[in-house]
Amino acid sequence: KQEVTQIPAALSVPEGENLVLNCSFTDSAIYNLQWFRQDPGKGLTSLLLIQSSQREQTSGRLNASLDKSSGRSTLYIAASQPGDSATYLCAVRRNNAGNMLTFGGGTRLMVKP
């Protein structure tokens, strides 16, 4: 059974810092991995999608990397801003899991002005 872990569970940083969020998964037979952002009480907003054949994806200040063999992905946020404060979730879709996504528990990020 696929298990997805995100470390740390919570993170507080001053504005302007570069930071890294970690996601690890136990089964490397994945189809793709997706990073989401969730604001309190709100829905999930897709940030980046990495297919299993890719190593990284970039969007603005965000960069996500994928190392399938080691079962790890990282989300790098450059020059953090207070508006980046949210919970960040990674989700893995396994090769043989049809429509099944397995989510990590999330990292709750607070960026202080």
Added chain:
Amino acid sequence: EAQVTQNPRYLITVTGKKLTVTCSQNMNHEYMSWYRQDPGLGLRQIYYSMNVEVTDKGDVPEGYKVSRKEKRNFPLILESPSPNQTSLYFCASSFKGYGYTFGSGTRLTVV
């Protein structure tokens, strides 16, 4: 605008009173699914559908029903809601698994 629309956004109901949460997407996606989110348990899949008339159970299907009669709609049905189904529910859609778009959520309270 490409989106997944859920209704209602908030719902308070009593134990045993049947309810339906609607989900509609305008992106012609084949894949649709329902998740619930609970503190400490994260997001867990309830049911999913890979096309019209094709549905299957996720991790926590007990107490729920779904149907997929049209490509754009995927309602979640609680025939006899119980307090342990109090949760935040999300519908999502995807083009064959190439990334997922989520709705804004439905916060359900069963008293």
